[in-house]
Amino acid sequence: MLRQSHTSRRVAAVAVSLVLAGGAAACGPKGGTEKAGSGSGAPGGAPREGGTLTVLNAEPQSDFDPARLYTSGGGNVPSLVFRTLTTRNREDGAAGTKVVPDLATDTGKANADATEWTYTLKDGLKYEDGTPITTADIKYGIERSFAAELSGGAPYLRDWLVGGESYEGPYKNGGKGLDSIVVPDEKTITFKLRKPEGEFPFLATQTQFAPVPKAKDTGVTYEEHPVSSGPYKVVKNEGDGEHLTLERNEHWDPKTDEERKAYPDKIDVRSGLDVAVINQRLSTSSGADAAAITTDTNLGPAELAQIGGDKQLAARVGTGHFGYTNYLAFNPKVAPFDNPKVRQAISYAVNRTSVVNAAGGSALAEPATTFLPEQEAFGFTKYDHFPAGATGDAAKARELLKEAGFPDGISITLTHNTAQNRQTGPEIATAVQQALAAAGITVKLEGLENNAFNERRWDAKNTPGFFLSRWGADWPSGGPFLAPIFDGRQIVTNGSNYNHAQLDDQAVNTEIDEIAKLTDLAAAGKRWGALDKKIGEQALDVPLFHPVYKRLVGKDVKNVVISDWTGVLDISQVSVK
């Protein structure tokens, strides 16, 4: 489920093109995995230790507490300080969608029906103060994420752990723990789940699985100086995470950590900067900015246009795909969208070329006909049930409208965000409006301010009939992509309903449960893909595009690694020497 968490950035597609080396490649062709080798950073030479890496960010690292972070795969800057039971594989492209062990010796052992997951810790794991990391601290870290004052994390733990729905955290009820997390000894931890969850290893990558020593827990102020289990420790935290200085954690043993390279000696995270300023500073690369990256700022279309002619600059642009889909959502409870023919007509009429251009052009968006992102990890199965071609099939749309009883066309309202975000904003809405006009569909635009817009689209009782929406995954799999959107039991009236179409189909619900039981993720992927294709026949939404992320790095930055999990460069792999 997609929150605007700056720590988890996203990307999608089969074509994992790393447009890095020498401005060589444009966006890769579909189907092929064009992979730049490791060490594909801008300047030549092998990565070396030392130096200071500067991070120029827009959003401050406030809530730098493992309980409060909402990240995909443990986040970027957070994963330098917080190690978790499992983590994402720090490799380019599709290989980077794999989940690998971090603190644990493996990605977890499940019981027969995947309702119990057991992990064993590696030897020689220590905190920044040299004390050993124990499974009791991992249990405590998870428990404190249930405390109301430390809210912000993903809802999975609450939903999945036995007793999670009523647990209030270790600060209440005399410090009572959560019985479904069992710690038989210092090295072993077992999680008892309410229902089978084959994707538990993915969940164990989130920062809530980082160990927190109970004696060092200071509650809401823990975020100022969280105890490090990773290669760096926080030495200074100014302005509530606006300026973070990280230095080496001498007690981190690289032999226990195959994922984090930790080349720089020091990492200086500066936030609160304007997006345009960040990109300008990275592009100029003068002084300390030569060894700078950003972990939250993408290049926009105008910046890409400007870089276009400059080969040196283009060589410093990293391209990545995160599992994300932007789509037109229908609420079939609102007429005329209750009529499948009307929904199909709109599917045929959409001009994905204009939509992609409005989203920033083909370098920043790829046209989508499936709800799942185009990556094997998600179980991507190609389909195009209502082929609109590149620019829309107005004739076919008119025909369907006639069959639906609207020979003279129809007039509908499209609800969108007034923020010019090129995602759910007026640019996309106008492109859709213009394309539908050719098919005799008059679209009235209803622009809502960002908060009002999100309130409306997540309000099950008052969902608009036709609106722009988007969805990204918490980890690269079909589960967190399809279940919140199409599982009938996830229709909620608490203001966070993501099942816009309010689909409650017994067959779909059962299949979601069945796939969740699988611990073989490849087999699960195939079934997620098949399910997506099946649901797609109902035209409950019109997939528009999958965004592509492009980011600049400073001219001295080496070893740029961009996985398909996060779609952005991995800070733990970067070298500046």
Added chain:
Amino acid sequence: MTVLLEPAAPAPGALAPGAGPAPRAWRRLRRRPAALLAGGALALLVLLALAAPLLAQLSGQDPNAYHDDLVDSARGGVPLGSFGGISGDHWLGVEPGTGRDLFTRLLYGARVSLLVALGATVLQVLLGVVAGLTAALGNRLLGRLIARVTDVMIALPLLVLAIALTAVVPPDFPRPLLLVLAIGILDWGGVARMVRAQTLSLRGLDFVEAARLSGNSTLRIARRELLPSLAAPVITLAALKVPTNMVIEASLSFLGVGVKPPTPSWGQMLSGAQTWFRADPAYVLLPAGLLFVTVLAFTVLGDGVRTALDPRAGSRLRVGTRKERTA
């Protein structure tokens, strides 16, 4: 010119018997080429805005039609060709990302910008003059009440309130009218305060006293004696309000609460163009340049009108010695 000591302002028309104030002002205005040029530019702009559909037909372009083939999709949607894609079909180039024709969008945008700015100004002047006169001539309690309300109106954060107002009104309400009402109703305080101050100083002058002693009613004095004297400062302030209102409209559209897409307005175009100033300068310079020229023209014209209407400007009755005046 520096007026060191102001003699009692003569009643309008007293200086040049035989000629009304309007022809005299026009004669003075004619001698100011900058004001005439500004006026000419504005007249041309209004004409172009009025003829927008005709000109769009002439150029063969629809302001809302997308041209995906005219932008370079792989490079962020920058227009193909030089100077923002200027061609025989698209006289001022096309918009990045959409390929919409900029010439017709600017023309239609001028309609919104001018309509909203002029409409709001008329409303502001009407409300301001009524409130200002009432505050100055009404009884003490009413006068004070209106003066305080005026102060509050001036202190109100206009943009915030306008955003709130445009957000609560039903979506079907015509946006340009809503903008006129929002700006007009929220920003009349300046006019009211000026009118009140002028009226208070005029009220004590001989010709007003004379009218009052002759038994004229307050309403008649306001109409016959005060309004003609107030005309010059009010017209001047109005001419300066128009560009301000134009900028407010642009700001509201810039913030996404102005006219609805796809209707173009200069502010909305500027909003979309803000990131493009380096990659496609033409896209930014066109709406920004037009807004700049229009605001400047209104300001110069306003200044010219002020001087032309100022009874002292053409008078040989100067104060102080020549030496003092040129010093």
